[in-house]
Amino acid sequence: MGRSLPLFFEENSEPIDRRIAVGLRKLGLAMKLQAWEQANHEGLSPTQGQILATLSLEGPLSGSELSQRLGVTLATISESVRALVDKGAVVKRPDPRHPRASLIELTPQGRALAQKVTTLPDAIVSAVGALSTLEQEAFLAGVVKIIRSLQLSGHIPVSRMCVTCKYFRPNAHEGALPHHCAFVDAPMAGRHLRIDCGEHEQAEEAQREDAWRRFVQPE
Ligand code: SF4
Incomplete structure (x- = not known):
């Protein structure tokens, strides 16, 4: 007859949903750090890097659309867009959908920068690939x-x-x-x-x- 082992882990484990949530938080942190490093390497703030990545994926967008996509305030978007205009990475042009609004669009220089900050880190790609x-x-x-x-x-x-x-x-x-x-x-x-x-x-x-x-x- 087999030995009866104590069910230690049945009584001493965090619920699995909580452990998955903790794991996701660790993954999120790792991804964020990688994205910050990539943006920083190109002389950009994290939000500026995210704006370039979003414009590269979706084409020209208004400030409100960027705010909605990135989940940050319009004031933060406006400040980052001003900095990106100064760097020559984006330009503003009139939005044909709303006469008094502007669309933010990548310049060729901004497109090249976007390509650099949107590259998925090799370590993460290979971890998922495994x-x-x-x-x-x-x-x-x-x-x-x-x-x-x-x-x-x-x-x-x-x-x-x-x-x-x-x-x-x-x-x-x-x-x-x-x-x-x-x-x-x-x-x-x-x-x-x-x-x-x-x-x-x-x-x-x-x-x-x-x-x-x-x-x-x-x-
Ligand atoms: S269903 Fe929509 S989101 Fe999915 S592949 Fe087709 S167009 Fe893209």
Whole structure:
């Protein structure tokens, strides 16, 4: 008969959700430090680096749009944009959508700088690459769910993910590629879900809720 071992860890472990949250905080800190180092290396503040990265990904944006994307105040954006104009990294031009507003746009110099600060650190890419395919897929699904939840509670700005996109058709097909992107009219699997897609267009609230229901509970 086998020896009965004490269930020490059943009684002496932090709940798993808390341990995952602690792990995410450590990862977030590591990512932030890397981003700061990259920005600092180019003579930029962290916010200036984030502005360049966002403009590079999305094209010209207004100050309010940058404030919304980065989750920082309009005053902080204005101050950083002024510094970036002085460095010759961005220019302001009239916003055709709003006669009295301006759009902030990268200059060729700003585009080159953006490329440098948006490169993902090798250490992080290789750490994620060391996970098995199954682990990566489960991680991606978890990340999508956590980001959506934080967006709904207003803790992070809107991220351009498939699950909030008007082109996303969850569980539209049988088989290994169950989802569908109506923008490119192609099927996709869970491992193809995008976290920051250039073609993303935010769906109306009712569509987002319906898509999420069909995504997590296929009919
Ligand atoms: S356009 Fe992009 S975000 Fe939208 S469903 Fe297609 S891949 Fe996903």
